[in-house]
Amino acid sequence: MTLSNIIIALIIILLLSLVGLYVFYSRGDDERLKLDIGGAAPRASGGNDASAERGIRNRLLGLGFAAASVIGVLVGRLWSMQLVSSEEYAKQAEQNRTRTISITAPRGRILDRNGNEIVGNRPSLTVVSKPNVVQNEIEVKLLANLIGMPAAAVRRKIQDQSEGAQSDRTVAQDVSRRVVAFIGEHPYLFEGVSVEERTARHYPFGKLAAHVVGYTGTVTREQLEASEEANDEGTIVYQAGDTVGQAGVEYEYEDVLQGVRGEQGVHVDANGAVSDYSTLVAPQSGSDVILTIDATIQRAAEESLERIIEMVRTTVSKNCCAGSVIAMDVTNGEILAMASAPSYSPNIFVGGISNDDWDALQSDESANPLMNRAISGQYPSASTIKPLSVYAALDNGIANGKSEYECLGWWTGFGQASGQYCWKQSGHGTMNLKSGITYSCDVVFYEIGKGFFESDEPEAFQEKLREWGLGSSTGVDLPGEGVGRVPDAEWKWNYYTNASDADRMWKGGDFTNLAIGQGDLLVTPIQMACAYAGIAMGGVQWRPHVLRSIRSRTGTGSVIDYEAQQLREVVEDRAYQNIIRDGLEGAVYEESEWIALHFLNMKERVAGKSGTGEQVGKNPTAWYIAFAPADNPRYVVVSTIEEATWGSGSAMYVTRDVLGALFGEPDDVMVAISDLQVAD
Amino acid sequence: MATEQNILEGDTRGFMDTFLERFGFDVSNVGGKSLQRKGPLSEVYLMELVPNLLIIIFGTLVMWSASLTIADASFPRHIAGIAIGLVGAALVWAYDYRVCAGMPTLLLVVDVVLMLLPSVPGLGYNAMGMTGWVQIPLIGLRFQPSELAKPVTILLMASLTAEYNGNIETLRDYLKLCGVLCVPFILILTQPDLGTGLIVMVLGGCIIVCGGAKRSWVLVTLGIIVVGSIVVVASSMTEGLPSILKQYQINRLIVFVDPSVDPSGNGYNLQQAKIAVGSGGLLGKGIGNATQAGGGFLPEAHTDFVFALLAEEFGFLGSVALLLLFGWMTISVVLLALRIESVFGKLVLAGVAAMWSFQLLQNVGMCIGIMPITGIPLPFVSFGSSSMIAQMISAGLVQSVWHHRTKVG
Incomplete structure (x- = not known):
């Protein structure tokens, strides 16, 4: 641009100087160069006055000169634009008509261990609208009638900015071919409304394993910002409106399931209508996740x-x-x-969950169906803790294989005032550790609790429970796992801050409660699964997981298998193990x-x-x-x-x-x- | 022969004459060889006709390519405009233009009537924010009378100015001429059509200047116009003061001064036109391959910005060819003015040459960013039959001057 400006300036200066020269000389003595005529020439119509004729002649010559200058200036400017700066303009022209459309990559599927598709993809015809359509009352009403939604709902959807302020708004998903055809045939009625073919999550087994697979949703503002901040190589950068995993495996393995967007270059006209296609960067489908789950x-x-x-x-x-x-x-x-x-049903999240559905899922009456109780539910373990209590007693010398207990149904180990019933109030009679487990005799465990209470290291009991994995997460590959709680003296003192000091103290009754898995103890089902797996395997626990392998859907379709990890190994005496196992078989x-x-x-x-x-x-x-x-x-x-x-x-x-x-x-x-x- | 004429004419010949003669031009005004009648072709002024027809053919080619992508660019209507224009030009050619020299009053009346036609209830038709259109009832044919007013104004001003035979002696006469010129100018401004008004002003002013206005008066007048324009613009752009210019006109001026101000809004047209011209390169993109015009990025690609379309499709070679044809055509008119005897004829030709030159400068200039944007068509090329017919009538005037050259004594 600067070069062309210089050229134009030069041409103009040249022309001006020529004109200036001409005017300057015409003022001199040389009569022939004078533009104007001097003196008073007779007014005539015959054109026989020489000086008047010459005046017109010179002015006509000036006109011709001006006309030629116009051509010269224009040619000069064109020379600079079309020859000197042509490439830059050509680039701008190309930019003008080239747009990039990002193509969403299909999300990876989720399969069970036998290859059955639990979560797949299906095409979904989606009606999208430009944000300004909401200002057109008639169009909104027409659209509402066509789709079969209340006009207010359509308006709300168009005003919803969660997919980005500038981006098109999703009005309705999975519309019928009839709706698509009607919109296509009446573009003048539905200005700013278009139909896109998207893919949506598809659940061939319905709600099967809903809590494991989880659900997807539109990327939230927080997730968007987080993905933009993370500049690491290979991190997925989300765009507004992207579908991302929000729970379960969909969330946990989002990086694997999410594909890489493709880009289609298109040539468009000034209205944005696509005239032809240029370069294509193909989208990369997300990888399939194969679960350890067996659908049957x-x-x-x-x-x-x-x-x-x-x-x-x-x-x-x-x-x-x-x-x-x-x-x-x-x-x-x-x-x-x-x-x-x-x-x-994870299906209600497809295409964005409605407010009513969401409220229903959150209400008290629904008992929180979104919660995966297998990993997030925290309960007192009750008698299922008894094998661990036995291990604790044996390992800490509180009891041995020959220990015997007399169950009368009412236990007064801490005095009559704080007596406790066995669940079988008629009493179990003479019990040992094995039969204590088999019959779940509480008195045996009250004695164990008392034993710990009176020992030099009372909290060795809690240590044992923690050693078996209680009170810490198992690291299962699902979001939202609870950690449970193994109560001890310190915890109790800090927890019951409003109680009297006496009530905040750790007492013998807390041990007897702990030994039978009641009171303040909280465990999750997945923790107990690991603990019993450890009991079954002689102390070895494997990290629980739902991922079996990941299979790439691009390139060679390579498969990465999950490598089982040992979570922990609790070393217990073989003889003790036999007591526990016999007790559990007996039960x-x-x-x-x-x-x-x-x-x-x-x-x-x-x-x-x-x-x-x-x-x-x-x-x-x-x-x-x-x-x-x-x-x-x-x-x-x-x-x-x-x-x-x-x-x-x-x-x-x-x-x-x-x-x-x-x-x-x-x-x-x-x-x-x-x-x-x-x-x- | 040149020497002989030099002796005959003495000091009436300027150095430009000698200069032009050296390149083979015959600028004698006393019936040189080329002015003699010889065969049927001598009845037309080929020097003007040939480039004119070439421009029309070139324009037709451009319009045909425009009609491929632009719905409004109706190729048959363009051809119809040319056909009507040819008939009009032929009639004017056959008619002795000199008759008009004696009827300034009638010409003024015709001019005023043409300007007022759009204001007549039932005739006016509103297009593009202007009321300058007339729709003939029943037929539904629309045209812009202000276009036809251009040749009429040329004849009017030439007939008035010719009376002074190249020497306007008194300021009163000069002011009278200027006053008459202001009538069509102001009438056009009320339509409002600043572009056409400017053309009328320039061609009328050129006739007055060529007709012998004193240089000091002209300079003073120019000074007044410049100062007046500055006052108008400044007052329009200052809040609180009366705004004579419309907001869009102010915006065009702002964009002209600094095109980067608003490239997607007010500067959009200019930006897109420049991209179209620049991206044409040396050879152009070829007929029908114009992405700027074809994709709809370049607005008004068949009317006001038709040159940008031409430059995009035909490149530097094509656009320079068009400019050279215009140069040839305009210079040939000036040369004819130099050669003929009738002062009236000279002034008519001066008016026509000024009109073409100015419209070319204005139209092409706005496409390439050296003139502000105004809605002025490119003569013989832009879509629009009113302009086409009016321009061909003007060309007919040139031909009429040639046709009736020997009848003057």
């Missing part, structure tokens, strides 16, 4: 959980509606099934005939433990944890049901059903309603 077992787990909850609700506990179940491979931590009730086959009835129809031996976590003002939380085969353990199953009844009378059935699915041996013994009341 998952379905059995969900159905059983639902069925038993329904049964409990309609018989003994009308508030019962929530629970969870986990089936895990104890040899490597693979989770084959993980269900949580109540559940939800299945010896404690009561009717429990045994449900397991005798399996050819694998099962070791298990029920639990009934007391809740203030509510029905208890039922637990049943089992692993099988008892002699060569493979799977552990943990079931919980909130506001249920005795663990062995409710959660037990769920555990049995899942074991049945794992080993292909369904429970053919009918569940009797009377069984629901059977003792723990």
